Amino acid sequence: MGNRIQRICFLLVIFIIIAAICCASAAQVRASGKPVRILFIGNSLTFYYEMPKVLANLANAPGRQPALFTQMYAPGGFTLENNYTKGEALKLIKSGKWDYVVLQDGSSQTIKDREKFFEYSRKFDSEIKKAGAKTIFYMTWGYERSEPNMFSQVAESYKKAAAEVNAPASPVGLAWQRALKEKPGIKLYDNDGVHQNQAGTYLTACVFYITLTGRNPAGFSNGGLTELKRDDCIALQKIAWETVNEIEDKKNCMTEQAFGFYQRGIEQKKKAVENPEGRKDIFEKVFQPAEANSYNYIAYKPKDYDKQKLWPLILFLHGMGERGDDLEKHKIIGLPQVLEKGKDLPFVIICPQCPEYHVWNSERLNRLLDEVIKKYSVDRERIYLTGLSMGGFGSWSLGCRHPERFAAVAPICGGGNVKEAVGLKDVPVWAFHGAKDKTVSLTMSQEMVNAVNKNGGDAKLTVYPEAGHDSWTQTYNNPELYKWFLSHKKNANRKE
Numbered sequence: 087m088g089n090r091i092q093r094i095c096f097l098l099v100i101f102i103i104i105a106a107i108c109c110a111s112a113a114q115v116r117a118s119g120k121p122v123r124i125l126f127i128g129n130s131l132t133f134y135y136e137m138p139k140v141l142a143n144l145a146n147a148p149g150r151q152p153a154l155f156t157q158m159y160a161p162g163g164f165t166l167e168n169n170y171t172k173g174e175a176l177k178l179i180k181s182g183k184w185d186y187v188v189l190q191d192g193s194s195q196t197i198k199d200r201e202k203f204f205e206y207s208r209k210f211d212s213e214i215k216k217a218g219a220k221t222i223f224y225m226t227w228g229y230e231r232s233e234p235n236m237f238s239q240v241a242e243s244y245k246k247a248a249a250e251v252n253a254p255a256s257p258v259g260l261a262w263q264r265a266l267k268e269k270p271g272i273k274l275y276d277n278d279g280v281h282q283n284q285a286g287t288y289l290t291a292c293v294f295y296i297t298l299t300g301r302n303p304a305g306f307s308n309g310g311l312t313e314l315k316r317d318d319c320i321a322l323q324k325i326a327w328e329t330v331n332e333i334e335d336k337k338n339c340m341t342e343q344a345f346g347f348y349q350r351g352i353e354q355k356k357k358a359v360e361n362p363e364g365r366k367d368i369f370e371k372v373f374q375p376a377e378a379n380s381y382n383y384i385a386y387k388p389k390d391y392d393k394q395k396l397w398p399l400i401l402f403l404h405g406m407g408e409r410g411d412d413l414e415k416h417k418i419i420g421l422p423q424v425l426e427k428g429k430d431l432p433f434v435i436i437c438p439q440c441p442e443y444h445v446w447n448s449e450r451l452n453r454l455l456d457e458v459i460k461k462y463s464v465d466r467e468r469i470y471l472t473g474l475s476m477g478g479f480g481s482w483s484l485g486c487r488h489p490e491r492f493a494a495v496a497p498i499c500g501g502g503n504v505k506e507a508v509g510l511k512d513v514p515v516w517a518f519h520g521a522k523d524k525t526v527s528l529t530m531s532q533e534m535v536n537a538v539n540k541n542g543g544d545a546k547l548t549v550y551p552e553a554g555h556d557s558w559t560q561t562y563n564n565p566e567l568y569k570w571f572l573s574h575k576k577n578a579n580r581k582e
Contacts, residue, residue, distance in 0.1 A: 120524075121146075121153035122298065125182055125219075127175045127210070128190030131226050132160040134276065135287040140309040141294050147307060152299065152524060157182070166191045166206040175210075179217050186298070186341065187214045188256075190224035193236070193280075196243035204247050211251040222297065222341065223248045223255040227262040230279030237263045248338065256297040257339045258290045261329040265289055265322065272318050284311040285318055292326035297340050300348035302327050304443040305406060305476075320443045351407070368425060369437075371413050372461075380454050381438035384413050385462070386425050388432050396465035398572060399434045401455065403446055403473030403480040410442045420474050424562045431568060433470075434462050446473075446480030448487045455491060467576045472496040474558040475526065482506075482534055489513045494574040496567060498558045499523055501530025507537035514574050515545035518561045520553030 126138045138156035145154040159175050161168070166189060169175040179187055189210055196203045211221045225244040228236030241259050248255040262274055274286035282290060288311055292303040303323045308314045330339060337345050369384040391397065402421045416422045416437050425435065436458050440446055459466065471492045473481040478500020485495040486502060486509035494514045515538055519531040531547055538545035550557050561567060 121155040122186070123155045123182065123184045124157070124186045124188060124298070125178060125184045126156065126158040126160065126188045126190065126224070127166075127169055127178075128158070128160045128188070128224060129164045129192060130160065130162045130281060131192070132158055132188075132190050132224070133162075134281045135284055135311065137282070137287045137290050137294075140287055140311060141291040143309040144291055144303065144306045145295055145299070150301075150525065154298065160190075163192075165195050165202075166210065167202055170206050170209055176213055179210075179213055179219070182217075184214075184217065184219040186222050187217075187219050188222045188224050188294075190226060193226045193228060193240045193259075196226075196247075197236070197239045200243055203243060204250060207247040208251060211253065220341065221248075221251055221253040223253060224294075225255045225257055225259045227259040227274075230275045245338070254297060254337070254339050254341060256294050257329055257333060258293045260333075261289055261293045261326050262286070264329050265325045268325065269321050272321060284313045285322065287311060288314055288319065289322045289326060292323055293329065296326060296330045296344070298344055300340055300344035300346070300351070302442075304409065305445055323443055369413075369417070369422070378453075378457075380450055380457060381440065382411070382413060383436055383438040383454070383458075384416050384422065385437075385458075386422075386431075386433075386435040387462070388434075389430050391434070391463075393463045395463060397434045397463055398432070398468035398470065399436065399458070399462070399464045400431075400470045400472060400571065401451070401458075402435060402437045403451075403471075403477030403484075404437065404439070405473075405475030405477050409440045409444065411439070413439055415439070420477075420558050421472070421562045433568070433571075434458075434464060440476075445476060446483065448480075448484045451480070451484050452488050452491065468493050468572070468574075469576070470494050470496070470571045470574075472498065473500065474498040475500065475555065478526070478531075485510050485513060485515070490576075493576040494571055496561070496571070497531070497534075498561055499526050499531070499555055500534075501526060502534050504533055504537040507534055507543075508541040510538045510545070511541045511543040513543070514570075515543065516567070516570060517545065517547045518557050519547065519549055520555060520557040521549050521551045522554045523557065525555040 126132050138158045142154050142156045159178050189207060191203050214221045223244050226240055228240060237259055244255045265272060265274060272285050274282060274289065276283045288309060291309060295303045303326055306319065306323055308319055330336065333339050336348060340348060369386055371384055373382045374380045404416060404420060408415045408419060416439060417426045421435065422437050438454055469492055471481050471485055478497040479502060481495055481497040482500055482502030485492055486506035489509045489512060492513055495510065496516045498518045499520065517531045517535050519528045521528055528549065535545040535547045550560055
């Protein structure tokens with residue numbers, strides 16, 4: 087009887103594994119834009135905790151791009167040779183119209199039978215290219231109780247296999263090695279000392295996100311891995327990003343598109359810190375002490391600013407790419423960029439900087455407003471709120487939760503919680519969005535505007551038919567926005 091029960095349990099486990107092997111990611115892929123399609127071929131080091139699904143959950147969160155669609159074929163214990171000779175993986179490659187196919191072999195297999203690993207890597211790559219896709223290698227890790235040099239041996243095997251077919255290798259194993267050294271308190275292995283637990287799965291997904299997009303995973307949620315602590319998520323995001331940043335030739339660990347995006351980000355940052363000799367900085371930089379629990383910010387004052395006069399104020403919230411501790415990053419995008427180019431606006435303009443690995447916090451922003459009002463000569467009846475992308479989400483959230491602060495709100499390519507929209511029923515709202523936005527769906531602005539109006543509010547939406555995610559350049563260069571701001575005063579908005 088006991089053997090029969092064990093056999094039934096074993097079959098149930100096998101059924102669950104098989105069901106996971108070929109399942110497509112259930113993560114919601116945003117309706118706007120074509121997702122990047124990725125097929126993972128491997129074994130249990132791929133399917134444990136459904137790592138490809140976790141990757142899609144993270145990548146397809148609001149404010150992220152590009153959208154990813156993932157699928158895996160990963161029978162337990164299979165080598166690349168098994169996956170190739172059995173034929174099912176090849177059928178999937180030929181039938182799926184994939185952009186990328188990720189190849190993963192067992193860590194020990196890449197050491198004990200390297201030539202076989204290289205042989206089937208080449209064979210798979212040939213079939214992948216015939217199908218019009220590109221190869222990526224999934225560099226795995228050394229085992230918990232293995233010799234210390236197993237990490238480097240596995241890494242070298244994957245690097246060589248990738249170099250032979252001119253493909254990138256996602257440096258997951260290197261990130262694991264770094265995490266085990268720098269964060270020994272975060273356990274990455276499952277109980278068997280071979281497979282990944284939830285933290286290991288999360289770190290793996292973060293590294294793959296960088297390989298596929300060239301973007302920083304900072305600010306991610308837990309991706310559905312409910313046992314993860316937020317502080318551990320933040321630490322693992324940082325480790326993934328720093329691991330890639332320290333690789334000398336990043337073309338070896340990113341797709342061509344991802345590397346291009348990464349390079350553009352580096353170039354933008356360089357431009358942001360350049361200050362030609364003799365040019366006067368139009369912004370005042372304000373750094374807050376840690377105990378203030380507030381935000382560092384840059385402040386703009388009009389050329390004819392006079393403390394004896396009360397001035398309207400705009401609070402501008404930047405997007406995800408401008409987070410950190412370098413206030414110069416502000417100047418490359420959005421409203422600060424308009425000011426940098428010489429536009430003089432009749433407002434005090436405050437541009438806080440959200441720390442790396444965080445999102446906007448409404449209560450911290452509310453405290454910042456109190457500080458700013460004390461420091462500058464501000465008309466409390468004419469305080470306006472705007473932001474783009476992550477800052478668009480922040481504008482909806484702050485406006486809904488503290489509507490008493492604002493005379494008008496202008497969120498750009500953002501979204502929010504429709505249940506909180508009632509908070510803006512007495513505050514005029516002008517939202518903006520690109521019809522072709524592949525990062526934040528247009529429906530997110532539409533839903534918030536509709537929710538405000540259903541609660542008796544005054545909200546309108548401008549949709550740019552040809553714009554993608556960048557709907558802010560047209561908006562902040564439009565003088566009508568600033569006229570609209572100035573046409574509203576807080577007390578005049580209140581309805582009886």
